[in-house]
Amino acid sequence: MAENNEVPGPASQRVWDPLVRVLHWSLVVSVLLAWVTREGGGHWHEWAGYAALGVVALRFVWGWIGSARARFAGFVRGPSVTFSYARQVLAHREARHLGHNPLGGWMVVALLADVALTGLSGWLYTTDAYWGVKWVEEMHGAFANALLPLVALHVAGVIVTSQRHRENLVTAMIHGRKRPPSGRDVI
Numbered sequence: 001m002a003e004n005n006e007v008p009g010p011a012s013q014r015v016w017d018p019l020v021r022v023l024h025w026s027l028v029v030s031v032l033l034a035w036v037t038r039e040g041g042g043h044w045h046e047w048a049g050y051a052a053l054g055v056v057a058l059r060f061v062w063g064w065i066g067s068a069r070a071r072f073a074g075f076v077r078g079p080s081v082t083f084s085y086a087r088q089v090l091a092h093r094e095a096r097h098l099g100h101n102p103l104g105g106w107m108v109v110a111l112l113a114d115v116a117l118t119g120l121s122g123w124l125y126t127t128d129a130y131w132g133v134k135w136v137e138e139m140h141g142a143f144a145n146a147l148l149p150l151v152a153l154h155v156a157g158v159i160v161t162s163q164r165h166r167e168n169l170v171t172a173m174i175h176g177r178k179r180p181p182s183g184r185d186v187i
């Protein structure tokens with residue numbers, strides 16, 4: 001049922017394509033798996049990490065050739081738009097975005113980049129040249145630990161934005177659909 005009764009026409013519109021959704025939840029599962037198997041590395045840990053790396057690589061390609069809302073060019077905004085959006089959030093005046101909002105867009109970049117750096121440094125640590133090298137191990141741990149605050153902030157952003165605009169962004173990332181735009185919503 002449509003949450004916004006003022007909007008005529010279809011109750012929802014497709015926003016996230018299937019690949020974006022499958023890649024998102026695959027990334028969540030592989031990063032979680034890599035996290036819980038982190039002690040001492042090991043095969044499960046390495047394969048979970050490689051899976052996360054694979055998801056990031058595919059998402060990167062999809063960010064250039066994918067559907068309109070999946071493309072980085074559509075949601076990675078410049079500093080002036082991003083700061084202006086942040087000020088509007090603080091003033092509780094921000095517009096609803098059908099795709100990623102400007103702050104969310106930068107969070108997407110940060111999450112993908114950090115997972116990539118974590119996976120690559122993990123791989124580096126297993127190579128003959130760098131196996132047992134302390135700074136490589138520490139770098140891998142540091143990138144992995146940086147995921148904690150990033151993911152916490154990401155989930156907080158999802159919850160706050162869902163509340164502000166009275167729509168469930170988590171289920172939208174599952175079925176791909178959101179309430180159609182109205183008023184000053186950004187499509």
Ligand code: HEM
Nearest residue numbers: 031034035038040041046049050052118119122123141144
């Ligand atoms: C998103 C992906 C990954 C996450 C979140 C992650 C996270 C972690 C964390 C938190 C540790 C403990 C670090 C420490 O003791 O200071 C660790 C250790 C380790 N990781 Fe990963 N990792 C990932 C991917 C990988 C990959 C792709 C590989 C290799 C192919 C790898 C290989 C290792 C190894 C060998 C260790 C053990 C280091 C030691 O001797 O203590 N990791 N990882």
Ligand code: HEM
Nearest residue numbers: 020024028031099100101104108111151155158169170173
């Ligand atoms: C390891 C943890 C996580 C990582 C690395 C991660 C990463 C990402 C990435 C890269 C995107 C962009 C999607 C795309 O355009 O392809 C995204 C979006 C999203 N994520 Fe996560 N995520 C994580 C955990 C979660 C969790 C636990 C939830 C549920 C509470 C969640 C809910 C969402 C939602 C709703 C969006 C869409 C946001 C929007 O409407 O703009 N994520 N996430």
